[in-house]
Amino acid sequence: MLFGIEWDTSDNLTFAISILPILMRGLWVTLQAAVLGFFVAMVLGLVLAALKAVPARIVSWPTRVIAEFLRDTPLLIQLFFLYYVLPEFGLILPAFLTGALALGLQYSAYLSEVYRAGIEAVPRGQHEAARALDLTPRDTFIRIILPQAIPRIIPAMGNYLVAITKDVPILSVVTVLELLGVARIIGDRTFNYLVPLTMVGGIYLILTLLASYGVRRLDRSLPKTGIPLK
Amino acid sequence: MHWTEYLVPLGQGAWVTVQLTFWSTIFGAILSFAAGIGKLSGFAAIRWLSVSYIEIFRGTSLLVQLFWLYFALPIVGEMAGIDLRFSPVIVGILALSLNIGAYGAEVVRGSIQAVTRAQYEAARALNFTPRQTLFRIALPQAIPEMMPPFDNLAIQNLKDTALVSLITLGDLAFRAEQLRNFTQDSTTIFSLVLIMYFGMALVLTAMMRVLARMVGRWRQTGR
Numbered sequence: 299m300l301f302g303i304e305w306d307t308s309d310n311l312t313f314a315i316s317i318l319p320i321l322m323r324g325l326w327v328t329l330q331a332a333v334l335g336f337f338v339a340m341v342l343g344l345v346l347a348a349l350k351a352v353p354a355r356i357v358s359w360p361t362r363v364i365a366e367f368l369r370d371t372p373l374l375i376q377l378f379f380l381y382y383v384l385p386e387f388g389l390i391l392p393a394f395l396t397g398a399l400a401l402g403l404q405y406s407a408y409l410s411e412v413y414r415a416g417i418e419a420v421p422r423g424q425h426e427a428a429r430a431l432d433l434t435p436r437d438t439f440i441r442i443i444l445p446q447a448i449p450r451i452i453p454a455m456g457n458y459l460v461a462i463t464k465d466v467p468i469l470s471v472v473t474v475l476e477l478l479g480v481a482r483i484i485g486d487r488t489f490n491y492l493v494p495l496t497m498v499g500g501i502y503l504i505l506t507l508l509a510s511y512g513v514r515r516l517d518r519s520l521p522k523t524g525i526p527l528k
Numbered sequence: 529m530h531w532t533e534y535l536v537p538l539g540q541g542a543w544v545t546v547q548l549t550f551w552s553t554i555f556g557a558i559l560s561f562a563a564g565i566g567k568l569s570g571f572a573a574i575r576w577l578s579v580s581y582i583e584i585f586r587g588t589s590l591l592v593q594l595f596w597l598y599f600a601l602p603i604v605g606e607m608a609g610i611d612l613r614f615s616p617v618i619v620g621i622l623a624l625s626l627n628i629g630a631y632g633a634e635v636v637r638g639s640i641q642a643v644t645r646a647q648y649e650a651a652r653a654l655n656f657t658p659r660q661t662l663f664r665i666a667l668p669q670a671i672p673e674m675m676p677p678f679d680n681l682a683i684q685n686l687k688d689t690a691l692v693s694l695i696t697l698g699d700l701a702f703r704a705e706q707l708r709n710f711t712q713d714s715t716t717i718f719s720l721v722l723i724m725y726f727g728m729a730l731v732l733t734a735m736m737r738v739l740a741r742m743v744g745r746w747r748q749t750g751r
Contacts, residue, residue, distance in 0.1 A: 370683055370729035371722045372690035374701055382714035467591040478592055491599035499588045499596060506587040
């Protein structure tokens with residue numbers, strides 16, 4: 299029994315049906331962690347991208363090292379670091395928030411590159427034309443560059459949202475009861491790992507296939523000439 | 529315990545991590561080429577097999593795959609009457625290779641498809657067999673293009689090895705957790721471990737750069 303829902307182990311099919319509602323609870327936690335982590339990554343990634351673009355080397359260079367460090371070290375170790383080290387400094391967060399923060403930190407490094415690539419992909423001619431038309435740097439960025447960068451950034455961000463969802467199971471290590479964590483508990487208690495773990499794989503497969511279909515559709519529907527920001 | 533005393537057990541763990549990364553990158557590369565080329569095959573069965581492999585391993589989470597191979601595969605073996613219980617090392621390398629191979633396969637497929645049409649038409653005009661076209665025209669031009677994404681995947685693979693500690697394999701992450709249990713000195717241990725992983729990633733990137741320069745020559749001469 300988990301979350302007050304009983305399971306029926308008489309045969310594999312009835313077992314699968316009986317644990318589906320429990321796994322759905324886990325899936326809900328997985329999705330929440332993914333969205334929260336992604337939100338953290340979006341904000342932090344923007345900060346990193348902005349600091350990397352600062353002309354002063356004393357700011358941009360350390361930022362680059364930090365972003366590289368976040369990207370090149372394992373999520374599991376970053377998670378352990380936050381989970382065990384933050385409390386030593388008196389910051390005690392629930393496991394779920396620590397997990398979302400770890401996801402956000404790791405993916406902020408990836409997203410900062412997405413922002414940078416999206417902005418750099420706008421042709422130079424656009425900058426020059428804006429200059430010829432005597433637009434201020436601020437107007438150039440907001441009215442010319444951003445509207446053309448956003449349609450390039452959004453599909454890439456969609457792919458990272460899918461990737462972050464696939465990394466959520468790591469949070470089960472610090473006792474977050476997401477999809478895989480729930481499946482393991484069911485396995486531990488019933489000695490049947492095959493059914494719950496296969497179901498988790500199946501649920502993930504359906505989720506990612508749907509999501510990548512969605513991202514492809516979104517990519518096609520976005521106007522490549524730019525979205526007017528009004 | 530002084531922090532220098534941590535270096536011996538962590539060093540042992542790091543050596544396991546290096547070996548795991550090495551083998552799973554090699555096997556992953558082989559799988560990448562097999563499935564990437566297979567996806568472009570003229571035989572529907574091979575194409576279908578490659579696509580299913582790629583979608584299953586890219587579409588699910590590595591940790592799920594690792595646990596499935598470690599906990600569920602033996603049960604499947606039991607039902608089929610064969611022994612599919614493997615040691616954590618085998619399961620770890622298997623899961624890492626299968627996972628990274630699926631991502632690599634898409635890189636291989638993309639790079640082969642990115643070779644310009646004219647090259648394929650010229651090969652055809654010169655009466656090259658499909659095999660000759662693949663090995664003498666497409667791959668020598670495609671492989672240099674694969675190197676930057678392969679660099680990212682190698683780093684990804686190095687980071688992913690940390691997950692095998694969860695099936696009791698004594699890699700760097702496992703040793704770190706062991707030491708933490710023993711000494712409770714989390715800050716020092718995990719800072720050291722993060723720096724060690726970062727160092728390994730920098731070395732790996734440098735090695736991939738050398739490799740990229742080596743295969744980069746193929747592009748100019750075309751062989």
